Amino acid sequence: MTAERIVYMDHSATTATDPAVVDAMIPWFSKGYGNPSSLYRIARESKTAVEKARSQVATALGAQPDEIYFTSGGTEADNWAIKGIAFANRKKGNHIITSAIEHHAVLHTCEYLEKQGFSVTYLPVDETGQVRISDLKDAITDQTILVTIMFANNEIGTIEPIAEIGKICRERGVYFHTDAVQAIGNVAIDVVAMQIDLLSLSAHKFYGPKGIGALYIRKSVRIDNLLHGGGQEKRKRAGTENIPGIVGLGLAIERAIARMDEQNKRVSALRDRMLDGILKNIPNTRLNGHPKERLPGNLNVSFDFIEGESMLLLLDHFGICASTGSACTSGSLEPSHVLLATGLPAETAHGSLRLTLGAENTDEDVDYVLEQLQKVVIRLREMSPLYADHKKRSCNV
Amino acid sequence: MTAERIVYMDHSATTATDPAVVDAMIPWFSKGYGNPSSLYRIARESKTAVEKARSQVATALGAQPDEIYFTSGGTEADNWAIKGIAFANRKKGNHIITSAIEHHAVLHTCEYLEKQGFSVTYLPVDETGQVRISDLKDAITDQTILVTIMFANNEIGTIEPIAEIGKICRERGVYFHTDAVQAIGNVAIDVVAMQIDLLSLSAHKFYGPKGIGALYIRKSVRIDNLLHGGGQEKRKRAGTENIPGIVGLGLAIERAIARMDEQNKRVSALRDRMLDGILKNIPNTRLNGHPKERLPGNLNVSFDFIEGESMLLLLDHFGICASTGSACTSGSLEPSHVLLATGLPAETAHGSLRLTLGAENTDEDVDYVLEQLQKVVIRLREMSPLYADHKKRSCNV
Amino acid sequence: MYSEKVMDHFMNPRNQGEITEADGVGEVGNPTCGDIMRIFLTVKDNIITEVKFQTFGCGAAVASSSMATEMIKGKTLEEAWEVSNKAVAEALEGLPAIKMHCSVLAEEGIHKAINDYRIKHGLEPWVEKNPHSHDHHGHEDETCST
Numbered sequence: 001m002t003a004e005r006i007v008y009m010d011h012s013a014t015t016a017t018d019p020a021v022v023d024a025m026i027p028w029f030s031k032g033y034g035n036p037s038s039l040y041r042i043a044r045e046s047k048t049a050v051e052k053a054r055s056q057v058a059t060a061l062g063a064q065p066d067e068i069y070f071t072s073g074g075t076e077a078d079n080w081a082i083k084g085i086a087f088a089n090r091k092k093g094n095h096i097i098t099s100a101i102e103h104h105a106v107l108h109t110c111e112y113l114e115k116q117g118f119s120v121t122y123l124p125v126d127e128t129g130q131v132r133i134s135d136l137k138d139a140i141t142d143q144t145i146l147v148t149i150m151f152a153n154n155e156i157g158t159i160e161p162i163a164e165i166g167k168i169c170r171e172r173g174v175y176f177h178t179d180a181v182q183a184i185g186n187v188a189i190d191v192v193a194m195q196i197d198l199l200s201l202s203a204h205k206f207y208g209p210k211g212i213g214a215l216y217i218r219k220s221v222r223i224d225n226l227l228h229g230g231g232q233e234k235r236k237r238a239g240t241e242n243i244p245g246i247v248g249l250g251l252a253i254e255r256a257i258a259r260m261d262e263q264n265k266r267v268s269a270l271r272d273r274m275l276d277g278i279l280k281n282i283p284n285t286r287l288n289g290h291p292k293e294r295l296p297g298n299l300n301v302s303f304d305f306i307e308g309e310s311m312l313l314l315l316d317h318f319g320i321c322a323s324t325g326s327a328c329t330s331g332s333l334e335p336s337h338v339l340l341a342t343g344l345p346a347e348t349a350h351g352s353l354r355l356t357l358g359a360e361n362t363d364e365d366v367d368y369v370l371e372q373l374q375k376v377v378i379r380l381r382e383m384s385p386l387y388a389d390h391k392k393r394s395c396n397v
Numbered sequence: 398m399t400a401e402r403i404v405y406m407d408h409s410a411t412t413a414t415d416p417a418v419v420d421a422m423i424p425w426f427s428k429g430y431g432n433p434s435s436l437y438r439i440a441r442e443s444k445t446a447v448e449k450a451r452s453q454v455a456t457a458l459g460a461q462p463d464e465i466y467f468t469s470g471g472t473e474a475d476n477w478a479i480k481g482i483a484f485a486n487r488k489k490g491n492h493i494i495t496s497a498i499e500h501h502a503v504l505h506t507c508e509y510l511e512k513q514g515f516s517v518t519y520l521p522v523d524e525t526g527q528v529r530i531s532d533l534k535d536a537i538t539d540q541t542i543l544v545t546i547m548f549a550n551n552e553i554g555t556i557e558p559i560a561e562i563g564k565i566c567r568e569r570g571v572y573f574h575t576d577a578v579q580a581i582g583n584v585a586i587d588v589v590a591m592q593i594d595l596l597s598l599s600a601h602k603f604y605g606p607k608g609i610g611a612l613y614i615r616k617s618v619r620i621d622n623l624l625h626g627g628g629q630e631k632r633k634r635a636g637t638e639n640i641p642g643i644v645g646l647g648l649a650i651e652r653a654i655a656r657m658d659e660q661n662k663r664v665s666a667l668r669d670r671m672l673d674g675i676l677k678n679i680p681n682t683r684l685n686g687h688p689k690e691r692l693p694g695n696l697n698v699s700f701d702f703i704e705g706e707s708m709l710l711l712l713d714h715f716g717i718c719a720s721t722g723s724a725c726t727s728g729s730l731e732p733s734h735v736l737l738a739t740g741l742p743a744e745t746a747h748g749s750l751r752l753t754l755g756a757e758n759t760d761e762d763v764d765y766v767l768e769q770l771q772k773v774v775i776r777l778r779e780m781s782p783l784y785a786d787h788k789k790r791s792c793n794v
Numbered sequence: 795m796y797s798e799k800v801m802d803h804f805m806n807p808r809n810q811g812e813i814t815e816a817d818g819v820g821e822v823g824n825p826t827c828g829d830i831m832r833i834f835l836t837v838k839d840n841i842i843t844e845v846k847f848q849t850f851g852c853g854a855a856v857a858s859s860s861m862a863t864e865m866i867k868g869k870t871l872e873e874a875w876e877v878s879n880k881a882v883a884e885a886l887e888g889l890p891a892i893k894m895h896c897s898v899l900a901e902e903g904i905h906k907a908i909n910d911y912r913i914k915h916g917l918e919p920w921v922e923k924n925p926h927s928h929d930h931h932g933h934e935d936e937t938c939s940t
């Protein structure tokens with residue numbers, strides 16, 4: 001079952017850590033291992049390394065270094081932002097607004113808060129996956145303390161109108177958090193211009209290491225701690241600092257921003273060519289998400305009559321790494337809540353395939369995937385009763 | 398101001414990652430980077446690596462693999478255990494028992510829960526730093542849902558009577574959590590024999606990487622999630638797995654257990670020789686913590702008339718890395734809550750020095766520290782008004 | 795954490811010691827808080843001709859004592875009284891925010907020593923223009939008020 005060739009097109013799930021980033025991390029494991037809270041020399045060196053990384057992250061976001069707090073990843077950053085704002089501002093109000101297409105790190109946190117007595121509005125999205133500004137305006141009440149809407153969606157790649165949302169939230173005096181886990185390195189971000197109060201990110205989505213992320217918290221934002229303990233991170237986030245991870249995050253974000261424009265151009269061209277090829281060669285296929293306002297590497301298509309997991313298994317057999325919104329891989333009953341929120345019928349959602357391109361993908365990869373994918377779809381359709389019915393219907397016309 | 402020689406004696410703060418552990422981690426950054434939640438081959442390989450590490454941790458504790466959950470470190474494990482038990486069992490009772498000498502990750506979490514309406518008993522300790530079993534028995538009420546008492550203390554090294562505590566908790570039907578962050582690799586642990594329900598650990602304390610830890614949760618324990626989001630860790634701890642960290646933790650704990658007996662013998666002999674030298678050569682000095690029931694590498698001594706931070710600065714000048722319970726390094730008002738809880742006067746606590754020995758320390762290190770430490774203490778006493786008074790008092794007798 | 799200047803004064807403290815027949819002695823701080831500073835003055839014709847200190851405290855406390863004694867040596871009592879903790883901290887090329895109280899200790903120690911001299915000489919003690927709130931550790935705190 002071994003494939004000669006591996007084509008990784010699941011960059012939204014995670015990315016390979018850039019070898020230059022790994023190299024930068026290595027010295028901080030066994031040599032510069034001092035605990036930054038201590039006062040001797042090797043500890044001061046760790047501290048300096050942490051502060052350098054903090055500046056690198058701040059620069060990437062247009063923030064100040066003392067507005068950046070390191071976390072164990074995007075999930076912790078989302079949990080902290082949402083629970084921290086909710087509990088610290090409970091006296092002001094108990095209403096939170098989010099969207100129906102958030103990552104589970106946001107959605108399940110909001111559901112948890114509902115159990116704690118908060119009230120949450122899940123804004124619907126249009127068929128491209130975008131929140132409607134008028135819906136947001138209507139949803140804000142004098143009880144609203146937080147709006148949390150993702151910068152870009154992890155499944156369909158749709159980019160939300162963040163600057164507009166930020167403007168409205170600032171005007172209405174409501175904190176605005178955005179989960180930018182998928183956006184970093186793909187979209188230019190300026191937290192000041194976009195009036196963002198809190199922003200989550202996770203290094204492993206932009207060629208940094210896993211297990212490290214950050215939360216940007218604008219100065220003067222009232223927020224409770226999520227992890228209690230030692231006085232690290234200006235007493236806001238306890239726990240001995242993950243120095244190699246932090247150093248890796250710092251370099252990864254710096255490199256991601258530096259190459260962003262050039263890489264986006266290259267990757268989106270590959271992606272567009274792949275989309276054209278799919279739509280041209282494989283009938284009964286549709287693009288999910290926004291036609292233009294989407295992440296450069298994201299392609300999400302639905303193939304009628306077939307199911308996602310079997311697509312993934314066959315693609316894996318040919319060395320192609322991809323993902324699906326089918327319920328069969330999620331371990332839950334429902335297909336992707338994101339696809340359903342865009343109005344896709346469950347049946348179509350089950351047949352969705354997400355290919356997310358990144359740094360190491362080439363023109364040859366695109367050709368290879370196009371070729372194999374067509375074979376895979378034909379093969380699965382041939383065994384599908386839905387396709388059999390469809391063929392009959394078409395012939396009977 | 399550069400020292401020729403670095404003698405690291407702050408192993409309780411953190412340890413250098415074992416180079417063999419780093420080597421084992423490296424392949425999982427840029428090669429085996431697949432997201433374990435995905436189903437293609439490189440993802441299955443990551444998954445296998447994670448499960449292997451889970452078994453390694455389980456074996457070290459005498460637990461089952463499916464009772465081990467990876468976290469971002471000891472702080473998260475402590476927060477999860479305590480908040481998770483508290484919120485999941487609120488209907489049964491609202492009382493928690495802990496000790497006065499816990500790490501801040503436990504103490505501040507308990508203080509947070511007090512604000513949420515829980516009631517917390519902070520058991521006192523005797524002058525050696527041990528909790529009295531009779532105090533524990535008396536403190537348990539029908540409202541008690543959790544006892545959380547550390548396995549070994551990070552400052553004075555005292556080992557608590559864990560098996561006895563476990564027995565009482567099991568008899569009384571109360572969950573027992575222990576913060577074993579300092580104990581792993583230093584004390585033999587068996588969660589079944591010791592009747593432990595939850596146990597926290599952190600890799601960087603036993604030559605593993607920073608930013609990764611684990612919580613052991615005995616099967617059938619009722620606990621809420623701390624981080625909400627994706628379905629990782631059997632839906633109990635969301636967030637993309639830190640594969641290199643997890644692999645590093647697994648190998649580090651396996652190695653720590655394998656060399657434990659031999660290393661403890663070696664390190665405690667060094668420690669004992671250092672203690673003898675200090676008590677013999679430096680007058681007005683006392684050992685803090687338990688004379689016998691203490692971590693093999695831990696030495697905590699108080700030097701009358703001088704202050705800890707200035708000791709650390711001078712020791713650093715000579716390349717010696719150590720720590721203190723003085724308020725001057727803590728950024729807070731009070732000297733170490735642990736030393737105060739053992740009945741030490743604040744004045745004496747300010748003059749405490751913690752030297753924690755570990756794998757790489759040698760006989761020469763001990764000689765060097767003894768020599769430098771004596772000079773440092775003499776130098777600081779010469780500038781101390783308290784010592785001047787003491788000398789005058791002694792002469793006038 | 796500390797500037798080079800602080801480390802220099804900590805490693806090589808100037809004027810450390812005791813003047814046995816001092817004209818003025820000031821002691822401030824509290825061992826419970828981990829800091830005590832004692833300043834000894836020799837005064838001739840209203841001029842501080844000699845000054846020594848003893849300090850039990852952190853690096854910033856030692857460096858502040860050392861720097862402050864340097865700054866008042868050879869000065870008139872009036873001039874010495876005007877040496878503020880801020881001036882001491884600035885001369886040390888800055889102190890971490892949580893360590894500013896250690897420089898306050900130096901200012902107060904000098905003031906106490908000067909007033910000790912004045913009282914011994916039957917003079918009215920000078921009053922603190924901007925009394926520090928004795929928040930030696932940056933917080934309101936009873937146990938550490940001296």
Ligand SMILES: Cc1ncc(COP(=O)(O)O)c(C=O)c1O
Pocket residue numbers: 012072073074075076078103105150152153154179181182202204211213635636637638
């Ligand atoms: C949009 C979004 N938010 C949050 C997360 C969670 O990040 P992590 O898995 O690094 O905790 C992810 C990725 O898993 C994501 O795509």
Ligand SMILES: Cc1ncc(COP(=O)(O)O)c(C=O)c1O
Pocket residue numbers: 238239240241409469470471472473475500502547549550551576578579599601608610
């Ligand atoms: C006893 C104890 N508990 C918890 C912790 C917290 O662990 P971490 O800093 O890895 O989160 C530490 C160390 O800092 C500790 O010594």
Ligand code: FES
Pocket residue numbers: 327328329
């Ligand atoms: S058909 Fe098997 S899980 Fe969906």
Ligand code: FES
Pocket residue numbers: 724725726827828829850851852853854855892893896
């Ligand atoms: S003397 Fe305690 S902080 Fe300076």
